[in-house]
Structures are given as structure tokens and as C-alpha cells.
Amino acid sequence: MSFFDRLFGRKSSADSAKERLQLVLIHDRTDLTPAELDSLKDDLIAAISRHVEIDTQSMQIGVEHDGRSQRLVADIPIKSAQRRRARKTK
Amino acid sequence: MPAQVITVTSGKGGVGKTTAVANLAVALASNGSKVVCIDGDIGLRNLDVILGLENRIVYDIVDVIEGRCRLKQAMIRDKKLPELYLIPAAQTRDKNSVSPSDMNRLVKDLRNDYDFVLIDSPAGIERGFRNAIAAADRVLVITNPEVSAVRDADRVIGILEAEDKGPAALIINRLNPALVKKSDMLSADDVLDLLAVELIGIVPEDENVIISSNRGAPVAHDPKSKAGQAFRNIARRLKGEKVPFLDLDSSGSLWERLQRLAGRK
Numbered sequence: 001m002s003f004f005d006r007l008f009g010r011k012s013s014a015d016s017a018k019e020r021l022q023l024v025l026i027h028d029r030t031d032l033t034p035a036e037l038d039s040l041k042d043d044l045i046a047a048i049s050r051h052v053e054i055d056t057q058s059m060q061i062g063v064e065h066d067g068r069s070q071r072l073v074a075d076i077p078i079k080s081a082q083r084r085r086a087r088k089t090k
Numbered sequence: 091m092p093a094q095v096i097t098v099t100s101g102k103g104g105v106g107k108t109t110a111v112a113n114l115a116v117a118l119a120s121n122g123s124k125v126v127c128i129d130g131d132i133g134l135r136n137l138d139v140i141l142g143l144e145n146r147i148v149y150d151i152v153d154v155i156e157g158r159c160r161l162k163q164a165m166i167r168d169k170k171l172p173e174l175y176l177i178p179a180a181q182t183r184d185k186n187s188v189s190p191s192d193m194n195r196l197v198k199d200l201r202n203d204y205d206f207v208l209i210d211s212p213a214g215i216e217r218g219f220r221n222a223i224a225a226a227d228r229v230l231v232i233t234n235p236e237v238s239a240v241r242d243a244d245r246v247i248g249i250l251e252a253e254d255k256g257p258a259a260l261i262i263n264r265l266n267p268a269l270v271k272k273s274d275m276l277s278a279d280d281v282l283d284l285l286a287v288e289l290i291g292i293v294p295e296d297e298n299v300i301i302s303s304n305r306g307a308p309v310a311h312d313p314k315s316k317a318g319q320a321f322r323n324i325a326r327r328l329k330g331e332k333v334p335f336l337d338l339d340s341s342g343s344l345w346e347r348l349q350r351l352a353g354r355k
Binding site (some may be wrong): 012013014015017018020021022024025028029065067068 | 094236239240241244245247248251263270273274275276277283284285286287
């Protein structure tokens with residue numbers, strides 16, 4: 001990596017290698033493509049929405065790894081029940 | 091004590107499996123262990139040339155399995171180390187001439203007479219690889235600090251876990267400290283972060299590996315080679331010794347080293 005690369009804030013080739021590998025290994029290990037992850041997300045929204053109202057805009061779902069094991073991590077904010085009730089009575 | 095059976099595998103070809111097996115075998119046998127190495131790459135044998143024993147082959151592993159010779163007849167004694175033997179692969183057969191249970195039977199016959207049985211796996215994750223890991227007590231996965239080799243290593247580590255052959259131990263081969271310093275090569279820490287397995291050795295890139303393979307005398311014989319030192323250290327770790335990892339950052343000019351000492355780099 002040259003002085004100029006660093007000066008212009010360009011990522012080192014080792015950093016790109018590591019970032020690319022991190023993504024590719026998650027897909028290899030879980031057999032989940034980004035498209036499949038999206039459809040999983042849609043299914044989750046549909047299932048959960050049947051029970052509670054959720055904030056689909058700010059929900060986050062992704063695969064995290066801890067050592068060699070992968071976990072699906074979903075952070076799904078639930079809309080407050082009081083606010084929902086208030087809206088319904090209006 | 092019965093032998094430790096160790097298989098070296100990688101997924102990707104050309105990362106140094108055969109070189110590692112030859113050097114670990116030499117290092118272990120120089121240290122007084124009785125060692126047999128088995129070339130598991132049927133159809134593409136190479137361990138014989140790396141060890142410099144290609145002219146002594148009469149029988150091979152398939153001859154043993156198919157009963158054309160006794161096990162001892164297929165074992166070639168090393169030129170320098172009397173306690174080191176090679177069972178060569180067959181060159182004109184394919185991987186299906188051997189099954190995992192053949193390997194188990196063969197290794198069982200060796201277990202009581204030797205300290206180490208080292209098995210060189212072919213590249214890939216098919217039959218030859220399955221044969222090579224069938225009898226292993228321990229599997230060493232070897233990789234290079236480079237995207238395709240790391241990806242394939244991860245795949246192999248996953249299969250080994252699924253087959254209850256894990257946890258694998260990792261050898262990072264052909265690390266170039268100068269490139270790592272320039273952030274143009276994945277560091278050993280990067281690779282470990284990605285693969286999340288136990289590390290058993292880091293072998294620096296070293297032109298002596300090629301020179302020694304030209305001569306058919308593995309680099310572990312060479313007291314001055316850094317790669318040879320790294321392989322000797324792995325051999326000691328296999329025997330249960332605690333050996334610190336080589337400081338590969340001591341390269342560079344005196345001026346660079348002084349700058350590092352002064353904390354300027």
C-alpha cells in the first residue's frame with residue numbers, strides 16, 4: 001500500500017480481502033444468499049405482524065458470528081400498545 | 091503408546107500440503123520419533139519426489155490394499171532418516187481404488203509400531219479427501235494468507251466439524267511479513283479471526299522451500315531456513331511441547347529495526 005493510497009484514505013488490499021472474506025464466509029457457512037435473507041425477513045415481518053404491530057422501517061436482521069457458530073440476529077422494535085390504542089379510538 | 095495419526099488437508103490445491111507433510115515427517119523423525127507418511131493423492135503422487143524417494147518405489151498403497159504385497163514391502167525407508175518411511179500413492183489408478191475403510195485397516199496395522207502416521211490429503215473435498223481423513227486422530231488444515239485459500243480452508247474446517255473430525259488446527263503457510271507490514275497481505279491474526287480455529291504454526295514464505303524440493307531434501311533438514319525452523323516448531327507442538335511462534339517481524343534493515351524500537355513505525 002503506497003503513501004498516496006493512505007493519504008487519500010484508500011482501503012488497504014488486506015482490509016478489502018478481510019471484509020470480502022467475512023461476507024463470503026457467512027454465506028458459505030449458512031447457505032443463505034442476500035436474496036434469501038431478504039425473503040426470510042419478509043416472512044418474519046408477516047408472521048410477527050399477525051401478533052404485534054412492529055416498526056418495519058427500523059427493524060434489523062442479519063447473521064452474526066461468534067467463533068465458528070453463526071446466529072441470526074433480529075432487532076425488531078414493537079410499536080407501543082398505548083399509542084396503537086390511542087390511534088384506534090381517534 | 092499407539093501412533094498419533096495426523097492428516098494434512100486444505101481444500102484448495104497448491105497451498106503446501108505435501109511440503110508440510112514431508113517437512114513434519116523429517117522434523118519428527120530427526121527428533122527420534124518413528125514416522126510413516128502416506129501419500130493419499132492417488133493418481134497425482136508427489137510426496138515421493140518431495141522426499142527424494144521416487145527412484146525406490148516398487149509397490150504402492152493400492153498394491154497393499156489389493157493384497158499384491160505385504161505392508162512392509164510398500165514402505166520405503168528414507169535415505170537419511172532410518173526411522174522415516176513413505177507409503178507411496180499409486181500413480182496409474184484413481185481415487186476410487188481406495189475406500190475410507192481400507193484406510194482405517196491400513197492405519198490400524200501401523201498404529202502399534204510407530205509414533206506418528208502422517209497422511210497427505212489430495213486437494214478437494216471428494217473421495218480422496220474422505221479417504222485421507224477417515225483414520226485421522228487429528229487434522230491439520232493448511233492455508234495461505236490469500237482469499238481463495240482461506241475460503242476453501244473454512245469449507246474444509248466446516249466439513250471436519252460435521253464429520254466429528256474437529257477441531258482442526260491451522261497452519262498458515264507462505265506468509266510474507268514484508269507484504270503484511272505494507273497491509274497488502276492478510277496477517278496471521280486476520281486469518282485466525284476469519285477461521286476461528288486453533289493455530290499450530292505460521293510458516294514464512296521462503297525460497298529455500300523450492301530449492302530443497304528441487305533436491306528432494308525437505309527444508310526441515312536446513313538449520314538456517316526460516317520455513318524449516320517453522321516446520322520443526324510445528325513438529326515439537328505435535329509432540330505436546332509449548333513452543334512460541336516465530337517472530338517474523340524481525341526482518342528489515344537495521345535502520346527500520348531502530349525506528350521500530352524508537353516507536354516510530
